[in-house]
Amino acid sequence: MPDNKQSQLTIWGRANSVNVQKVLWCLAELDLPYRRIDAGMAFGKNDQPEYLAMNPNGRVPTLVDGDYVLWESNSIMRYLNPAYGKGSSIYPASPRARAGVDRWLDWTLSTLQPVDRPVFWALVRTPAEKRDMAAIQQDADAEAVQWRIVEAQLASRRFIEGDDFTIADIALGAYARRWFGVEGIAKPRLPQLERWFAQFAERPGFKQFIAPPMS
Template identity: 60%
Template sequence: MIKIWGRVNSVNVQKVLWCCDELGLPYERIDAGLQFGRNNEPGYLAMNPNGRVPTLEDGDFSLWESNSILRYLVMQYGGAGHPGSGRPAAGHDLYPAEPRLRASIDRWLDWTLSTLQPAERSVFWGMVRTPAAERDMPAIQKAADACGKLWQMLDAHLEGREFAEGKAFSIADIVLGAYCRRYLGLDGIERPALPRVQKWYEGLQRRPAFQRHVAPALT
């Protein structure tokens, strides 16, 4: 059984847990990070010198960076055509092999790390992990406005689409959906109209794995 090190309220851990559930993949999760510590201990740093979560252990193989973990899980365990899967193809392929489609999925995974997460971070920390009396609401709203412009990019992209890329649910939807929860799920900020994002997100909310790992209250 694989091990996933990380706390359940980390968006990057949530992505990995969501993916595991979509694959029907058993795992053991071990609390690490923030109040749980462990991520700065020598044993953890030997697996992940960044000292962040999540970290994946699969036998003698360890891997860090959440989006890389998603790719690995699907390639290793995601169905027929993937080495080591030992199972028939599932109803959909979370990470299709066709080069243009895979590159399009990778684009969104890279975009969340390079562009969306840095913009989102101050909004989330300001509204969820800062006491209400200490919040700098003008600064938070300014950051939320910047996030809104990024989500408008996805809203335009979703014209005529049910999923982020291709005709099926993929790890692009997992990654974008986890961050969307942190944006649409916040009270107290103003957001632009995002009708296509809202419809897409409502579809994600119906997935059992989303309900288990991403829907719980933000903390």
Template identity: 70%
Template sequence: MPSIQTQIRIWGRVNSVNVQKVLWCAEELDLAYERVDAGLQFGVNTGADYLAMNPNGKIPLLADGDYVLWESNAIIRYLALQYGAGSTLYPADPRTRGGVERWLDWTLSTLQPAERPVFWGLVRTPPAERDMAAIRKAADEVAGLWRIVDAHLAGRRFLEGEAFTLADIVLGAYARRWYGVEGVAKPELPQLARWHAGLAERRGFQRFVAPALT
């Protein structure tokens, strides 16, 4: 059972990669929280009360007492700063933290836009409606991005050295999607595979990221 009692509430459905990031981070920090299903079939995020907290109408959303925050990467930064004393998640060293920040930004600016057509095309689009030519083209682009990560991981246990950080949570959630989709060619990336296998042993990954893609 989580050992730290908080007033944390998290809105979002568990099959959202952005929600998975937040839940995995909370697990690493051993935080207690209440989760509220929201988004897609659950609705909630289009209601007036929700929009008053997050006018974007997206998930996840965090409330910690009377403090409200949206944007998944901002949320995990906050949780690590607020509750992560002694944790390696968000390093204090400016250069190490700069490396972590680089991957958090790169995921949003570069990886997520490229990955989305592949995931939605193969997981959330019925087979008869899939544009496989477009999906394969997008998958080739994503493979090129994972080659960058694979090269960076050479000689490193985690993305920023020997310590597990927020960067591993964020990219790890997307790597699980990459390895989980079927129907497209994927290059052999030994460093990426080794790193991903190590993440798969962590409790937060197993609880929130490993379940079947939907």
């Protein structure tokens, strides 16, 4: 794609949203220029008619590419790679390899995110004096069950779908940062997950958008 087309990319969403972070990390991997507009939570805007006309869910992120608008973070990553990622291997072209990546993108939203959210909100966005640690530990135990699935997958693979880093690692890696980053709960030792996480923790996109303190 020509550079003048790339310059039209706009991301609406606050930088501390895990779903926005996934897209920003993906953009960094593809070395794509873009502009970002804060929206959501303290920044507002996502409940305004202008935003709802783009994204009727009122959630972030939303991608604007010229006259094309797309919401849902994993769908945005799926779009950016064939549209702008010429030569990139982070979203494979072969049907089977791509389907393998897609299943983890879907699993992250359908299975992992629902058990991650209560733990993250309780330990990061709830004042300490209002936390029910017994209930939070129960939620953490439920989340650990899902991370054990990832642990087993990684036992015979360098990355989640083989030897190559893909957008499946971006999607899961953003949540893994939250899992490793929350404190005050008992978590099982997952050595394969730790090994996998360490492999991409130094990637520039991760360091810039995922690694900063959670809020």
